[in-house]
Amino acid sequence: MSAPQPAVLAEGLTKIFGKFIAVDHLDLTIATGEVVGFIGPNGAGKSTTIRMLCALLTPSAGRAFVAGFDVVGAAEEVREHIGYMSQKFSLYEDLTVWENLRFFAGIYRVPRALFPERGRFAVTMAGLEGREDALVRTLAGGWKQRLALGCAILHRPPVLFLDEPTSGVEPEARRRFWELIHRLAAERVTILVSTHYMEEAEYCNRIALIDRGRLVALGSPGELRRRNLGGTLVALECTPLGAARALLREAPGVAEAAIFGDRMHVLLEGGGLDAAGLGDWLAARGVTAGKAQVIAPSLEDVFVRLVAGRRAEAKA
Amino acid sequence: MSGRRILAMAFKEMLQVWRDPRSLAIALLMPLMQMVLLGYGVSLDIRRVPLCVFDQENSQLSRTVVQQFTASGWFRISEVLDRERGIREAMNRAACIGALVIPADFSRRLATTGVGPLQIVFDATDTNTTNIAMGYAQGVVALAGAALDANWTAAHGILPSSVGRIDLEPRVWFNETLDSRNFIIPGVVAVILALIGAQLTSLTVSREWERGTMEQLISTPVTPLEVMIGKLVPYFLIGAVDGAFCLLAAVFWFGVPLRGSLGTLVVTTALFTAVVLAFGYLISVKVKSQLGASQVALVVTMLPTTLLSGYTFPIDQMPAPIRALTLLVYPRYYVTILRSVFLKGSGLVQLAAPVSGLVLYAAVVLWLAARAFRKRLD
Numbered sequence: 001m002s003a004p005q006p007a008v009l010a011e012g013l014t015k016i017f018g019k020f021i022a023v024d025h026l027d028l029t030i031a032t033g034e035v036v037g038f039i040g041p042n043g044a045g046k047s048t049t050i051r052m053l054c055a056l057l058t059p060s061a062g063r064a065f066v067a068g069f070d071v072v073g074a075a076e077e078v079r080e081h082i083g084y085m086s087q088k089f090s091l092y093e094d095l096t097v098w099e100n101l102r103f104f105a106g107i108y109r110v111p112r113a114l115f116p117e118r119g120r121f122a123v124t125m126a127g128l129e130g131r132e133d134a135l136v137r138t139l140a141g142g143w144k145q146r147l148a149l150g151c152a153i154l155h156r157p158p159v160l161f162l163d164e165p166t167s168g169v170e171p172e173a174r175r176r177f178w179e180l181i182h183r184l185a186a187e188r189v190t191i192l193v194s195t196h197y198m199e200e201a202e203y204c205n206r207i208a209l210i211d212r213g214r215l216v217a218l219g220s221p222g223e224l225r226r227r228n229l230g231g232t233l234v235a236l237e238c239t240p241l242g243a244a245r246a247l248l249r250e251a252p253g254v255a256e257a258a259i260f261g262d263r264m265h266v267l268l269e270g271g272g273l274d275a276a277g278l279g280d281w282l283a284a285r286g287v288t289a290g291k292a293q294v295i296a297p298s299l300e301d302v303f304v305r306l307v308a309g310r311r312a313e314a315k316a
Numbered sequence: 317m318s319g320r321r322i323l324a325m326a327f328k329e330m331l332q333v334w335r336d337p338r339s340l341a342i343a344l345l346m347p348l349m350q351m352v353l354l355g356y357g358v359s360l361d362i363r364r365v366p367l368c369v370f371d372q373e374n375s376q377l378s379r380t381v382v383q384q385f386t387a388s389g390w391f392r393i394s395e396v397l398d399r400e401r402g403i404r405e406a407m408n409r410a411a412c413i414g415a416l417v418i419p420a421d422f423s424r425r426l427a428t429t430g431v432g433p434l435q436i437v438f439d440a441t442d443t444n445t446t447n448i449a450m451g452y453a454q455g456v457v458a459l460a461g462a463a464l465d466a467n468w469t470a471a472h473g474i475l476p477s478s479v480g481r482i483d484l485e486p487r488v489w490f491n492e493t494l495d496s497r498n499f500i501i502p503g504v505v506a507v508i509l510a511l512i513g514a515q516l517t518s519l520t521v522s523r524e525w526e527r528g529t530m531e532q533l534i535s536t537p538v539t540p541l542e543v544m545i546g547k548l549v550p551y552f553l554i555g556a557v558d559g560a561f562c563l564l565a566a567v568f569w570f571g572v573p574l575r576g577s578l579g580t581l582v583v584t585t586a587l588f589t590a591v592v593l594a595f596g597y598l599i600s601v602k603v604k605s606q607l608g609a610s611q612v613a614l615v616v617t618m619l620p621t622t623l624l625s626g627y628t629f630p631i632d633q634m635p636a637p638i639r640a641l642t643l644l645v646y647p648r649y650y651v652t653i654l655r656s657v658f659l660k661g662s663g664l665v666q667l668a669a670p671v672s673g674l675v676l677y678a679a680v681v682l683w684l685a686a687r688a689f690r691k692r693l694d
Contacts (some may be wrong), residue, residue, distance in 0.1 A: 017694075054535050056693045075691070079537045090532035094335045095328065106324020107536045 005068050007032045007159050007190035008053060012062030015048050022048040024213035025062065030192060030206075032158070035185045037204030038194035039303065045213040046194040047087055050161045053192070054084045067159050083152030087163040091148050093137040097128050100136055100151055108155035115154075122150030125180060142173025149180060153189075160184065162193040166200065178203045198300040209303055216306045225297050229305060231255050231269040233297045236278060237290035238264055244287045251281065258304045265301055266292070317545075321538050325546020329520065333550060342515055347508050347558045351565050354504040355497075365449045366394035368403060368412040372420040381434065384460040385416065390452040407439045414438045414449055426464070501572045502654035503627030505562040506588070510621045510647045511614070512558055513592030514599065516551045518613035521600035521689070531693065540689035544682070548593050555589035566658070575661030583664065584657070584671060588650040591678045592617075595646070598685040620645040627651050649673040 008030035015023040023045040030036050038046045051057040053066055055075035064071045067081035091100045101119045110118060123132055126146035128139075136144065145165050152160065162181075166174040178200065181191055185205075193204070201207045202221050209217040209224070217224055238244040241259050248257035248264065253272015258265050268274060273281055275292045282289040333339050367385060371378050385391045394412045397403060403415040417435040419425075426432030436453050440446045521543075524530035533543070563581060566572045574581070596613055603609040623629065624638070625647040631639055642648050649670035656662035664671060 051693060056531065056535060056691075058692060058694055076537055076539075079535060079691075082535070084532065084535040086528065086531045086535070088528040088531070090528045090530075092328065092332065092529055093527070094332055099328070099331060103324050103328045104536070106327075107321055107533075107538050109318060109320050 005065075006030055007034070008064070008066055008192060010049075010053065010062065010064040013049065013052060013059055013064050014061035015045075015052060015057060016060040021213050023052070026210075026213075026215050028208060028215065028218070030190055032190050033185060033188040035181060035191045035193065035203070035205045037201045037207045038192060038210060039196070039198065039201050039207055039299075040194075040210035040216075041307075042196065043212075044210045046210055047163050049210070050084075050163045050192065050194060054082060054161050055079060056084075080155075081157055081159060083149075083155070083157040083160045085145075085148050085152050085160075085162045085165050087167070089144055089148060091136050091144065091151060094135065096133050096135055097123065097126075097139075097147060098132040100147065101154065104151040105154050110154050118154055118156075122147070122154065126150050127176075141169045142176065145169055145173070145177060146180065149177070153184065158188075158190060160189055160191045160193075162191065164194050164196065166195060166197065174200070198298065198303065201299045207299065209306060211307050211310060214310075216310060217302070221299055224299065224302050229267065229297050229302060231267045232275065233295055233301055234266050234268060234275045234278065234292040235260070235263050235295045236266070236292040237262060238282060239288050244282060244289070247282065247285055247287065256305050256308055258301075258308075260300070265295075265304075267301070267305060317539065317541055321542045322546045322549070325538070325543060326549040329547050330550040333554070339516070339519065342512065343554045343558065346512050346515075347562055350508045350511070351504065351562055351569075354507065355501060355565070355570055363390060364392045365390060365414060365445070365452070366412040367391045368395045368397050368406045368415040369393055369418075370397040370400060370403060370415060371418045373418055373422045375423050377423045377426070377432075378418045381418065381422075381432075381460050382416065384463070385453075385456050388452065388456045388459070390449070390456070403437055412439070413442075413445060414453065432464070497570055498572050498659060499655065500628070501566045501570045502658050503625070503651050505559075505566055506625065506647045506650045506654055507621050507627055508562055509555065509559055509585075509588060509650070510592050510617050510625075513551075513555050513589060514596035514613040514617045515610060516554060517548065517593045517596030518599045518603075518609040519606050520547045520551070520597065522604055522606045522609040525604040526606055534691040534693075540686050540691065543689060544597060544686050548590075548597060551593050552589060555593055556586065559585045559589055572658055574658055576657035577661075577663060580657050580663055580667070581654075584650065584653045584667070584674070587671065587674045587678065588646075588653075591646050591674055591681060594678060594681040594685055598681055598688060601685055601688045621647045624648065625651045643673075646674065646677045649677070 006029045008028065010026055010028040013023060013026040013028075014021070026045075026049060028036075038049070040046055048057060052059050053064055053071060055066075055071045055078045058072060066078045069077040069081065071078050092103070095103065098119065101122055102115070105115045105119065123129055126143055126149070128134075128143055128147060131139075131143075136147065139147070149162070149165065152162075166177050169177065174197070181193065182203070185191055195201070204221065206218065206220050207224060208215055219227065241262070241264065244264055245257050245259060248254050248266055251273055253268055253270060253274070254266055255269040256267040266278065268278075275294055278292040279289040333343070369382055371382060382393065386393055391414075395402075395406055397406065397415070400417070403417075406412050406415065415437045417437065419433060419435070422432050422434070434457060436450070438446045438450060521530070524533060563585065567574050595617070599613050599616070600609050603612050621627070624631075624634075624642045624645040626642070627647070631642050631648065634642065652670045653662075653667050653674075656667060
């Protein structure tokens with residue numbers, strides 16, 4: 001072997017359920033120690049991809065290697081080398097914190113001598129000191145998720161797949177969860193984590209944007225922002241928002257207009273309206289508009305742009 | 317195969333059963349209830365059958381015959397009729413199952429010919445009860461006949477010419493000693509273990525699918541065989557407790573004589589428990605919802621077990637195709653084994669055929685279950 005092998009390698013990975021193409025020729029390479037965020041709306045194919053990489057679903061086409069093992073031909077080796085947190089919380093609610101840890105330590109054959117220390121580590125990591133004998137059912141969402149992560153890393157897997165680990169967890173607990181992810185990454189653990197919280201994407205080394213089964217963009221948050229927008233982004237307050245959006249989408253020089261909270265984000269591609277003229281243009285058409293400000297694009301802007309582009313292509 | 321993983325699986329399963337009052341109740345209280353219900357409810361013995369009497373003669377002799385019926389304990393006189401038409405009315409009102417008719421010339425014909433004609437009319441709506449009641453009636457008549465014979469002999473110094481009555485006598489004694497309970501209870505034990513066992517394990521895999529824990533479990537390197545063994549071990553212990561309870565109840569509560577060895581009983585019961593649990597596990601693997609699995613387990617064990625195991629309906633009386641079908645009904649082997657061990661005192665050597673039937677069954681079902689468990693979501 002010459003080049004260091006990637007922790008995750010997917011080539012043309014495809015999954016078809018009946019007539020529905022859940023994942024469509026996805027290519028993805030993740031280097032050891034990377035934290036890659038898997039971003040996309042519900043039903044985009046994030047979970048299906050993760051499940052194929054965990055050898056839980058058989059790909060319809062393409063191939064994938066995790067920690068160097070083929071997810072089809074060497075499924076058991078793949079399972080030895082990964083930790084997985086499914087989208088739905090999946091520890092045993094009728095077992096205590098410690099019983100869950102002991103169960104997964106047994107299943108992963110963590111050496112008995114090492115278990116007390118690793119179990120303790122997981123309890124500390126989850127912030128569950130003193131609650132080892134509490135039934136998992138009685139824990140709040142954030143603690144459950146951190147315990148699930150603790151169970152998934154008892155055997156110190158080199159690759160972790162986390163499927164929306166922070167969904168339904170309050171912001172403070174989400175922030176703590178991401179701290180844990182980065183501590184693991186610092187120890188060269190490779191992590192693929194899916195989320196639909198755009199702001200969480202900023203925590204990742206690289207982001208894979210996925211929409212309707214296809215990988216739309218792949219790169220670091222900064223790269224994606226620079227590369228994919230191709231224009232000037234401005235924000236302005238206006239009322240009514242719906243009418244403003246309808247008007248702007250037909251306006252000359254406007255590539256995209258989207259509502260963000262109580263403001264419009266408008267992408268200007270040049271050659272038509274500019275930031276200064278936007279307010280007057282809207283006012284002339286019966287929409288009250290504030291002053292337009294040029295803003296740095298967020299990942300959500302990028303995503304809206306990319307997805308809208310794809311939708312337009314699909315229609316054409 | 318890793319002992320460590322099996323142990324982890326078994327321990328986890330044990331904790332879950334312990335903390336699930338519903339499972340535990342099914343496991344430990346159901347056998348108790350069923351033993352009482354089936355043990356007492358299903359009896360082929362019938363006591364105090366309501367009988368109407370239409371005594372046209374009303375002599376001392378005819379009254380003695382009626383008394384013989386009540387004294388036997390099998391019959392009670394529910395009504396005394398004064399006309400023949402009353403019989404149909406009484407039966408329509410369900411006031412009686414049978415009617416004893418004594419003709420007006422009963423004593424005279426007995427004295428002259430040596431044969432006193434009696435008529436018993438039965439309501440054969442429930443053929444089973446009727447058959448049994450008819451058996452009892454013949455027994456009573458034979459007994460009465462024997463008494464009359466003694467009187468006749470005393471009076472005339474010679475035996476009467478009628479031999480038919482004497483023929484019936486051995487059947488009386490046979491009927492009196494053979495309590496159908498001895499035959500039924502071992503079957504009840506088999507039925508209970510078959511039903512409970514399949515119920516217990518039918519939930520074990522489907523529960524994990526429903527709660528979402530299965531997805532986590534199959535993402536680990538645990539093998540289907542380890543999952544199966546780990547999950548079956550705790551239920552095997554519960555099954556053993558249930559089996560011991562049922563067998564103890566059979567011997568000490570229902571008083572079924574145990575003529576065979578305890579060892580044979582333990583070995584065959586353990587084997588049967590393994591088959592039953594494996595069968596429930598197979599259902600659990602195939603049907604991914606708890607409700608569905610439990611229903612399937614109930615249907616596929618209840619009907620064949622009660623109808624085709626030979627527990628109530630004798631297998632050798634069934635038509636050939638049905639008889640062939642019973643070979644697939646695993647409780648039939650255990651019913652045969654239990655009856656033989658209890659009543660005939662058979663050992664493993666004599667029971668080689670049904671025991672190998674169970675062994676084969678266990679092997680096939682376990683193999684199918686291990687194969688059916690797939691560590692994939694698609």
